[in-house]
Amino acid sequence: MTRYSARVYRLAYGITRSAADAEEVVQDVFLQIVNKGAGFEGRAALSSWIYRITTNVSLNKRRGKHRELETSLDELLPTYLPDGHRAGERAFLVADWSGTPESELLSGESRRILEAAIDRLPEHYRAVLVLKDVEELSSDEVAEIVGDSVAAVKTRLHRARMALREQLTRRLGAGA
């Protein structure tokens, strides 16, 4: 149980962004594992199935909730001039907060900004983000789990990272 409960909770929390909802997802998923019994051909098949069922149950749990928090990603993606250069003030375009220690970025106001930015992502984007950047699955594996094409997974992941980067840079860029 311990082997799988950690990753089920991590993924469920990553998608639902609620400890209470994640707990219900974990219970639901483990109930399905118990009911499914030994019908898996090896650990890899079980692991993949667990990720798939956790993603589906988490997305269902989110359905209709907190939509007001979610923002349109389009306004958080880079904009360009007709010649292909990025549009915007140069001071913002070259703002680089990446040298700030991670421990500092993961605490206080920076942490709050990051968590709020993750909250505002649409849940399908959060699912791909967690599967790829936290669970470190391949794009092929993520595509199979979420039932989408590899190209769609890569696009969603890139857009999610860009949207988070933009929000962090708007808040941290000038002071970094």
Added chain:
Amino acid sequence: MTCREAIDVLADYVEGTMPADLAAELERHLAGCDPCRAYLATYRATRALVSAAADVEMPDEMKTRLRRFLAAQLRTS
């Protein structure tokens, strides 16, 4: 390569899945473009931050409730 084209392919670049010739072209662009270098650095940092922030652990009391829940389910099944 323009900034738009460079940013479009950053995901493959940071994951090391980009063909060598395209990676070389991107690196030539990055060498002469401060905004894209800053974008790449903060894109990488964002990825690392998300990975660290989302690596949450199930609280101990929740683990206990899950064990009890499963034990009860197994008894009734």
